[in-house]
Each structure stands twice: as structure tokens, then as C-alpha cells.
Amino acid sequence: MKSLTKITLIFALIFTGVVSSAMAQRTIEIVGMDNMKFDVTTIEASPGEEITIKLTTKSQIPKQAMAHNVVVIDKDANVDEVANASARARDNDYISPEYKDEIIAATGLAGGGETVEITFTVPKETGDYEYICTFPGHYPAGMKGVLQVRE
Template structure:
């Protein structure tokens, strides 16, 4: 039994000895690692991380349609901050206004879309624009029935990404998009 343990113990000791450090002082001088200074990164454009944004041209005329399938025909726009923008919404659906009206509400940056949409449900008398959150609204169209359209003009002063939704009950989850202001 002692011989069985002796051979591995000797082999292990030799292995450790071969891994030992060299105590002699090196004559080479250490060089300081190279440091490089990176040029400051160019400031990222608002919305640069949004898929498809590079394929969208800057516009000052947004035309949207809403349908009975709870969809806008377009969901991404690029505008210039500080410039007047004309937005036209047309409801191309066939269902009655009482059950399938559409609007466009452009929300201020940082607005909680979920909270806004939930608050809008009970605000029928205010065209589903919650009075408690009116400060979060940049602009909005009227609620539209089938075949109706509305045109508004708005301006955002700050570059950034602005959400837009339809605030009719139950629509904000699928009828939404983004406006990127440069």
C-alpha cells in the first residue's frame, strides 16, 4: 500500500518543483503598457437603435390610416425638431364609431404608454384623452369613425423619440408607433 501512494506522491512533488518560480532577477526592464486615448464618440442620433430608422426619410407631412384590424399603416416617422409637422389620420375601417373609433395621440418623451392607455379607457367624455395626463400630450387628432379624417399640425422642440398611440379603449397595445425627432 505504501508503494502505491509513494509513486504518485513523488511524481506530484516533481511536478510542483518544475512549476516553481525562477528566483533570479530579470535583467529586462519592464515597459509600461501603451495607453491610447480614444476620440470621443460622436453623439448618437435619437432613435439610432430603432430597427428600420435608417430607411425612413425626414418628413414634415405624416399620413396615417387606421383600420378595423387595430393597425396603423405606418409606425415609424422621422421629423426635424422645431419644425411644424402636418399629420393626417384617416379611418379606413367599416365598423361603427361607437365600437371602433381611431385617433392619434402624440405623447411627450418619457410618458408611460401603458398608464396613459389604461387611464384613457374611462375617459369617453374627453375623447379618451385622460384629463389627469393632458400634460403628457403633445397633440392629438379627433376620434374618427369609418371614412372620417382629421388633420393637425404639431411641433416638438427637443430631439428624441416620441410614442404615438390610438387611445380608444383597447387599441393602444397594437395601434402605436414612434416619431423620431432629429
């Protein structure tokens, strides 16, 4: 095989790999509302899959009073503890640095009309991982869902 043909073939393989992995990646779109609920409360994913969570807040209320995020928490963590500590971490966009090891992924805060997103690798360990909004009062009001990691 001529070296030029070889190089062309290698590039073609790389290109195919890039395109197929980009196509395989899923985006889950979630809307956060004034009733302090996510419109999507179950996400199914495969172990080690790369997914994007895209959160849009629908609200007319000023951001300081009504904003949402999506925080995916390790299944072995105490969700109430992470939620309570994070709700007090106002200077860190309501993500408690103390619990960063328990947090698998977190978006920024989205105020009314804003969209935020996070791309991350789903844990390899199967199980149920809760995701919550850590804006004060929202998780206790039921702003949560479950990322179900299944083979």
C-alpha cells in the first residue's frame, strides 16, 4: 500500500470514529418550572455512557428568587446532606465544595429564560443516582429525579 493511501485511510477511520461518537451522544432536555419540579424525572443511561443534560428555566421571576440547576449525586451519598449544605453555598452557585466528591455532575444556575448544560460520563456502576436542584427550598419541595444506570 502506498503511504498516501495509508494516510488517507487513517484519516478516514479517525473521522468515522469522531462522527459516530458525536452521533451516539445523547442530550436530555429538562425544563425547570416555578412549581419547583423538573418536567423529566427519569433518565435512563448505560454505564459509562457520555450524556448531556440541558436545563432550561421557564419563569418570569427574577433569578435571585427563582433559578434552577441539575446536580447528579453519587448513589452512596446522603442526598439530604448534600442538598442542605449546597443550599447554603450561595457564593458557590449553591454547590457545596465540601461535598464535591459526592457530586457526579452539576450544571450552573439557570434563571428564567436561560439554558445551561453539562456533558459528563455516567458512572460505570449500575444503580439509581438522584439528581436534584440545590437552589434553596427546591429539593425539599420535590425538585428531583433519578438517573437510572442499567446494563
